[in-house]
Amino acid sequence: MWAWPGHPGAPHQSPMGLPPQAMLYAYPGMQPPPFPPYPYYAPLMPPTVPMQSAGKEMAGGKTKRRRKNKQAKAEGAPKKPATSFVMFSNAHREEVKAAHPGLSFIDVGKKLGEMWREMDPAVRKEWEDRATAAKDEYLEAKKIWLAQRAAGMAAGADNLDD
Secondary structure, eight states, rough: EEEEEETTTOSOOOSOOOOOOTTTTSSTTTOOOSOOOOOOOSSOOOOOOOOOOEEEEGGGGGGEEOOOOOOOOOOTTOOOOOHHHHHHHHHHHEEEEEEEHHHHHHHHHHHHHHHHHSOHHHHHHHHHHHHHHHHHHHHHHHHHHHHHHHHHHHHHHHHHHH
């Protein structure tokens, strides 16, 4: 019996020792395949196995994602600045809570996002300028910290040579 090319158990030749094309005419009444016969070629790469979920299965078919391990922060490194939206949110969070006392933390965040999107571009520019200034301060502080750290490491290496 002839196995179709691509079938996992497909032989390179028919059981009768004839090539697959000749096998088509070996028995009277045999139908040719729906596509032209060709020699069986093994795939260049093994079939890929679908990856299993990294998280735990939960009810409803959802998976709980694992948290990525955060990198340990270097001691004494300057803290990254807040974005313009985070600065705006921190300044207006209490105001929104006072105006809408029953809102959850998530709903307060949604309300702040709505306020941010509807804000006048001139006012928004002020918040973006504050964030840019904070970022510039951070980059300067980081540059100084990296220089001090490199100098400290070099001094430590010099002490080891003694």
